[in-house]
Amino acid sequence: MLVRFWGTRGSLPVAPRARAIEDKIVNALMRARGRSFGDEDEARAFINTEMRFGEGHSYGGATTCLEIEGADDSFFILDMGSGLRELGNDAFRRIAQQGRSRTYNFFMSHLHWDHIMGFPFFGPAFDPNAHIVVHSGHADCEAALRRQQEEISFPVAFDWLRAKIEFKVLTPGERYHVDGIDVELMPQDHSHVSYAWKFSKGGKRFVFSTDAEHRMDDVPDKEAFEAFFDKADLVVCDTMYSLAESITLKADWGHSSNVMAVNLCHGAGAKKLVLFHHEPTSSDADIDNLFDETVRYEAFNRKGRAPLEIVCSYDSLELEV
């Protein structure tokens, strides 16, 4: 399986302001002072090897949307955040160039605004030959998607979409086989409930767990998630807040921390943790620091366990599972 990240920001889409781009260019020019680059490749090598990721790039600002490549035929899409618009455009390209299927299997963590706002801009929904299947733990998924396209909120009604759209409600604890991939879900602590998803194929396991609050004193929650994450090859976790924020000012807001994510992955014996659902007020430098601190915390907390690889997600990241 290949996991592709189309949107990694939490809660609200963000875009860099003019000064942020200027600051990056000034920083790069100052860091390169006295250096010369023979060609573009040398300049790119400087950016990619001598600067932090957030100095030479942006983590991006689209809200939650991931894609899994590896199903037998269809597109597998996790959540409909604002990153979905670009995925839809790219799907048209791949269908045209690669003869891909026009079947889209969606798997929804939950129905909050930042996780569904991309659907009205998903081009394939207007394709009369497309087949969209929305898998969710929520029985009210269709109502949420219809509601955001009511006239008061959006000019194009849900019923004007041309694709064949169907909704399937899945049950936690059951194991489903969807187009060559085994799929499971489990409920998470979040307003109106969210669901973690586990996708398994060929002995590899990928877990997508966003918008989940893990309370430090909730031992049953810890045990349940360690079991769900057990020996996973890749786990995407909600790391929106610091541990202190998550237990004080932002307690009960439904999100978690890098520290809790490392703890759960260590307990589960997972191999790789992806930091995800970045706080919209965080700058690229803030997210660089989050990554560095998480790497250090993992080392402090490892204590004889196998190392847990830490990856910080950004819009356009691709990871092989």
Added chain:
Amino acid sequence: MLWAASSSTRGPVGHPAGDIDDGARDVFLGHLRDGVALAAAGDKEFVVDLSEVDHMSASALMALTIARKEALGSDVKIVLARPNSALREVLEISRYQLIFDIVDQIEMDGD
């Protein structure tokens, strides 16, 4: 994990020592609760001297968090003192400096 108690100008002091691992969580939390109860009856500050702590597991952080929450109900402030550099970094990664006072010195009674 070992535990000793003393007093300071700020209030009662707990001195854990060694590794506070997952298995020691409940014992650690019990000592923290005892210290908070002592402080509630007097100085309103309970100092946890971390100078002899080598490592603190996630469960130990959890115990601190639970104790802090309970201490707030008794109007008691928990002060973390003298963590080694690695432990201080773990506390700072967790942003515990925003919810606990972390100090480098303790003035013991009789000093």
